[in-house]
Amino acid sequence: MMENEVIIVGSGIAALTTAYYLHEHKNVTIFTKRRKEESNSWLAQGGVAAAISIEDHWQCHFHDTIAAGCYHNDEKMVELLVREGPKRISEWMEEGLRFDTKKDGSLHFGREGGHGKRRILHAGGDQTGRTIVAFLLEKLAGRVRMVEDEYVMELLVEHGRCVGIKTKNRSGQIAFHYANTVVLAAGGCAGIYAFSSNSQAATGDGIALAYRAGAKIADMEFIQFHPTMLLANGKAVGLISEAVRGEGAVLVTEDGRKVMESVHPLRDLAPRDIVARAIHAEIQHGHRVYLDVSMIARFREQFPTIAKLCQAYEVDIDKGKIPIVPGAHFLMGGVHVNDHGQTSIQGLYAVGEVACTGVHGANRLASNSLLEGIVFGARAAEAIRRETASPVQLRKKTNDIHSNKKVVNDLPEISTIQTIMSTYVGIVRDEQGLQYAKKWFEQFPLSYFANSSLDHFSINEIAIMHMLLTGWLITTSALQRTESRGGHYRSDYPFERKQWKQRRIWRTKSELNVIA
Template sequence: MMETEVIIVGSGVAALTTAYYLHEHKNVTIFTKTKKDESNSRLAQGGVAASVSPEDDWRCHFEDTIAAGCQHNDEKAVELLVREGPKRIREWMNAGLTFDVNQDGSLHLGQEGGHRKRRILHAGGDQTGRTIVSFLLEKLKGHVAIIEGECVIELIIQHGRCIGVKTKNPLGQTSCYYAGAVVLAAGGCAGMYAFSSNAATATGDGIALAYRAGAVIADVEFIQFHPTMLFAAGKAAGLISEAVRGEGAVLVTEDGRRIMEHIHPLQDLAPRDIVARAIYDEMSKGHHVYLDISAVHRCHERFPALAHLCAEHGIDMETGRLPIVPGAHFLMGGVFVNDCGQTSIQGLYAVGEVACTGVHGANRLASNSLLEGIVFGARAAEAVRKETAPPLQLRKRPNDMQSDIKKAVRNLPEITAIQTIMSTYVGIVRDEQGLQYAKKWFEQFPLSAFVDSSLEDLSIEEITVIHMLLAGWLITTSALQRTESRGGHYRSDYPFAREQWKKRRICRTKNELNVTSMAEH
């Protein structure tokens, strides 16, 4: 038996922020299924949105966030985000974090979609995520234990409380770690789609882990698709930051027609769901869509990561046009939490993209993701510091339905099959017929066995597929239930929003859904 005071699952900005504000008060152990510096946060080319300019105000940032979120946001959570964000940013700058500045030494503030003000702080041009992750890892060096290459496969629940995690390493060895509090910071699920901006590890693990443990899951039908992924050799090669459009790039078809000109007042800087659907519509008509960067001054210097990405995939930036395709980018919903990251299970917290704080509503405002990880990571740390766990009393969990789980894994699908189903039927545009088909496809597998059984005898690859199946089913059934279009959830058969649904969250719990009936399918 291995014990620590706090376990954090994940190594992105939300995880590292929580550890940063905890390590002086608690013994912290971080688990990451790959390397500590491999995360979606590190890939973040955009910046951090914060009202730090004298010409800006938190109220304006608040209004922009609510507008992008299609009025589905938790307003209290949004106010916490935009008011506490600038304080945390200044705090970190005083601790040594540097952002890009103008020639006069003032902060360089970028413009991105949905923002009425220039309020986006960048570091290293388009390498903000990498810079912040490196800053936090340096601050945590020697102060927290970081266990790499060990995948969390189960949350250990006893008497209604989360008391630890079960892990598996690449050699197939299983271990149990116990703690007074567990913080889920395992990221989102965009890796479940064929085209994705995320790291390949973002396969809905955190959602599935929490669901299997009995936590409430909310708003997972809201998936944001980033409009501009570099399209090369038939694949999404990498993200082109929205900041490029903020500096003057525009979306055009092969004949040079601007596709956003008559779609939205903000044109190419409209909210992401609107831009992604406009591109999807053009592509469904057989058109190719490009990002015209000819108006961007010194694009190579301003966006070094983009220049490297283009060179790596043989795309000549000098042509002024980059082929693009939308890709799954961010999950607005997740494990339902309060404003301190507490889930519906005592002792279990969730922060970052895996959590549903309510700040993003139905559609995340650009560059609010890193800000959310910073603000709510700090708030979760404060709550965990006050956590008092009862004495640990261990008992063996029965391996219910273990024979069923061993039979079930013989017919697991390939990951690419799940990605195809999600992209085709639960993607940018959805309808009842497609969602029903996807639901039946997921329910051909014994989902109840996946929920109720221990998975410790399975391989990491098999567990990953099982978690993807559970997360995919949750997203699909939630999308079926929301009979309206709002933000990242667009139903062609229900194209308009319903105002009476403004604050309604579609929640999922394993008991509420009676998953045992799924085994009949």
């Protein structure tokens, strides 16, 4: 007998949306490796993009999404996103979710990079993610089982079907949890870079779990770098939302020169990949880059989270300039899924950033991430509700007590992985750097990590193995794409190849068999 009908791995907006639309129909348990609030969704300052205004239309949102994605998007999936998004958001507003309004009580729509219209809904100024997650947690309180501080170390697959998860807690205890359906909503992998906007929990666990289980993975080369991270003491310490530029802020060098003036017709509101590369080029030439916010009235009121962040790092916003640097932000690829979040493994779904739906193409349009979690979390729930459980023969599981001290001793520090990724697989890439990174990753027993039980390793050691697998996937995918498109920029192949607009690079763990 299965002890759960549905297990959800993760606690961000995609996980909670799936649970929201399932809990009245199925017995749902959510597992998260830290506290339930520790997710990228909780940190999300930006809003939700939706064509709700009478001056907007879903087709306008569709075209902006396709253009930002450099025409690598799955158009069917994009249409689902932009047409169903407003319906879901309207449902939640009727249930009590509140977005920021103007003085007359009408919704306030912001504008961000790549959007042709003001269509971004915000809550609490720059606390949209926290507001939505809190809303969903309140709705789910007492209705779903929530297991915190439990690390999912393996997806259990029997006869080609995912039947549960294996977990380890901080005391080292291993447990097996079975379910009719498992939903992977573990977030992205930007934490494997030195400069990142993400929660420290976002280190690619979900990608590695799916890969080890044999699921298809797509488009791992497409990593979005957010242009504006607060730079303090030589580190990226927090996100400066794109909404700040939407309200008129301008990127400038130390001498006041406008960075984006002649780079793109949309200037500071150009797509993120273009803005990030422009800033990166300035830094490479020895310049410091700032976000000039002097023209924004009531900055502290509009952006309270950012104001507190600046204050915490002694950045005086009254002087009008915030020091910034680009940082890894979002994975456009991930576990390949269909229009209801089903992966290539029966019984396993993936939603949110861990999934590759195809909606983002090669570069995500600003504020489409929360929307994706809402739309495809709801669609996954619809499909799961329709499922009828079929009997599965389960083998008795035992802990693997085998030990391989050599593997443990050879594991790198997390900071070393982050340095390799940022240096050789970052905003600008070339074959020489990618080949170096690939060889560096392949000095470790990746095939062992992908195909062996990891029971005898600590949570931190397993997390490092997952980072190595995910980093290798990004690197080898970037080597194979000999063009520049969106978040993937090759200085040795600086132009798009038109015939590659809809090409997808599929990867399965059998590819590791060629590695010694």
